[in-house]
Amino acid sequence: MNVFTRSRSSKAISGIAVVGISALFLAGCSSSGDEGSSSAPEAGEAMTLTIGTALPQTGNLAFLGPPEEAGVAYAASQVNDISDATGLSMDVVYGDSGDTDNKAYETEIPRLLNDDVSAIIGAASSGVSLQFIDQVTGAGVIQFSPANTSDAFTTYDDNGLYFRTAPSDVLQGEVLGNLIAEDGNQTLGMIVLNDSYGTGLAKYVTEAFEAAGGEVVASTTYNTGDTTFDAQVSEVLAADPDAIALITFEEVTTILPSLFGQFPAEDLYFVDGNLSNFGDEFPEGSLTGAKGTLPGLSIDSIGEFTGALDEFVASEGDDPLEEYSYAAESFDSVILLALASLSAGTTDSAAIAEKLIEVSGGSGDGEKCTTYSDCADIIMGGGTADYDGVSGPITFDDVGDPTEASVGIYQFGDDNNYSAYEG
Incomplete structure (x- = not known):
C-alpha cells in the first residue's frame, strides 16, 4: 500500500492519505493555557488516575463500542504494568454513551462525574458529545474523544478541557x-x-x-x-x-x-x-x-497493535473483536492522559490538560517515544516526552485537535x- 503526503489542493488518491492539517483548523477559544509548574512524581509516590468512558455500548454506533473499550482497557493495563516504577496507577469506570435517541448519557455522565473521574473518554458520536460536553468541562473534567470528527469542536468554548485523537471532518x-x-x-x-x-x-x-x-x-x-x-x-x-x-x-x-x-x-x-x-x-x-x-492509519498497517489487542482481549476472557475502528485512537487517548498526569505530578484535571499538548509533541521540544514505558522513562528522568501513538503522531494544537492525521x-x-x- 502506498503512503503519500498531500496538500488540500491535491487530488491524488491511494490507500491512505497522510496530511498535516494544522492550517485547516481555526484559532479557537479553548486554549489549554500555560504549562503547569508541577513536576513528575518520584518513583514510589503513589497516585491513582481514575478515568471514565462514555462509549457506545448501545445505540446507532454500538458496533464501535467493543474496539474502543478494548483500546482503553489495553492502555490502562500498560499503565498499571509499570505502576511500581512510576507511582501512577489507573482505574477505569466504564459507561454507555448511547445515542441521541436512547439518551443513555443522561444517566451515565452524572454517574461518572460522581465517581470523581479526572477525564471521560468519549463519546464516539460528535452529536452525542455535544449533548454533554458542557456538563463535563463545566465540572472541570477533561473530555477526550477518540472518534469525534465534527468541525464544531475546533472552536467550541470548552475551557481548554476537550481533546480528540480523531481529525476534523x-x-x-x-x-x-x-x-x-x-x-x-x-x-x-x-x-x-x-x-x-x-x-x-x-x-x-x-x-x-x-x-x-x-x-x-x-x-x-x-x-x-x-x-x-x-x-x-x-x-x-x-x-x-x-x-x-x-x-x-x-x-x-x-x-x-x-x-x-x-x-x-x-x-x-x-x-x-x-x-x-x-x-x-x-x-x-x-x-x-x-x-x-x-x-486513522490503515488497519492493515497496524497489525502488530491489533494482534496484541486480540491477545489482550482473549486474556481478559472477552469476545473476540470483529472491528478495530478507533481502537488505536482510544488506546492513544488513555496513554496521553497517563503521560500528562505523570508529567504534571497530579491527577488534577486542569493540570493534566495543561500537559496534554506537551506530551503529544505540541510544544515542539520533547523527545520522541512510541510506548508508554519509554515515554514514562523520559518523564521520570526529568525530560519532556513527545508521544507518537499507534494512531499517528497526534501532536495537539492549542485547541486540542491533532495537527497531523491520516x-x-x-x-x-x-x-x-x-x-x-x-x-
Whole structure:
C-alpha cells in the first residue's frame, strides 16, 4: 500500500492519505493555557488516575463500542504494568454513551462525574458529545474523544478541557469527495444523518467533489431514531446519480437492502460512521467494489497493535473483536492522559490538560517515544516526552485537535468485508 503526503489542493488518491492539517483548523477559544509548574512524581509516590468512558455500548454506533473499550482497557493495563516504577496507577469506570435517541448519557455522565473521574473518554458520536460536553468541562473534567470528527469542536468554548485523537471532518470530507471524483463519477447523491457529524461531513464532501468538477444532484437527510428510509432512497435514486455516499451510522444496514439491485455496489461510498465488516449480514457479493473512508492509519498497517489487542482481549476472557475502528485512537487517548498526569505530578484535571499538548509533541521540544514505558522513562528522568501513538503522531494544537492525521481508504470484497484499497 502506498503512503503519500498531500496538500488540500491535491487530488491524488491511494490507500491512505497522510496530511498535516494544522492550517485547516481555526484559532479557537479553548486554549489549554500555560504549562503547569508541577513536576513528575518520584518513583514510589503513589497516585491513582481514575478515568471514565462514555462509549457506545448501545445505540446507532454500538458496533464501535467493543474496539474502543478494548483500546482503553489495553492502555490502562500498560499503565498499571509499570505502576511500581512510576507511582501512577489507573482505574477505569466504564459507561454507555448511547445515542441521541436512547439518551443513555443522561444517566451515565452524572454517574461518572460522581465517581470523581479526572477525564471521560468519549463519546464516539460528535452529536452525542455535544449533548454533554458542557456538563463535563463545566465540572472541570477533561473530555477526550477518540472518534469525534465534527468541525464544531475546533472552536467550541470548552475551557481548554476537550481533546480528540480523531481529525476534523474537514479532512475526511476532502479525501472522500476527491476519491469519488477520481473514480470518474460526475454526479453524486447523498443520504445523510441530520446531526453535526452527518451534515458537517456532507458539507466537506460536497465542497471537495464540486471543486473537482462534480455536481451533487441529491442530498436527503434523516434523523436519529428513524427506522424507515424509503423516501430518502427514492429521492436519491430519482436523481440518477453516478455515485451515492452514505453518510450514516448503523442505520445503513436498513438502507442498503433498498439499494441492492437498484444501484451498483461499486458506486456506493461509506464513511467512518458505518464502515463495518458486514459479512453474512447481506448476501455474498452484495457490496463488492464499494469503498469507504476511515480516519486513522490503515488497519492493515497496524497489525502488530491489533494482534496484541486480540491477545489482550482473549486474556481478559472477552469476545473476540470483529472491528478495530478507533481502537488505536482510544488506546492513544488513555496513554496521553497517563503521560500528562505523570508529567504534571497530579491527577488534577486542569493540570493534566495543561500537559496534554506537551506530551503529544505540541510544544515542539520533547523527545520522541512510541510506548508508554519509554515515554514514562523520559518523564521520570526529568525530560519532556513527545508521544507518537499507534494512531499517528497526534501532536495537539492549542485547541486540542491533532495537527497531523491520516485517512484510510478501504474497499469491500465478495465476502462483504473491507480491506485497504490498493488502487
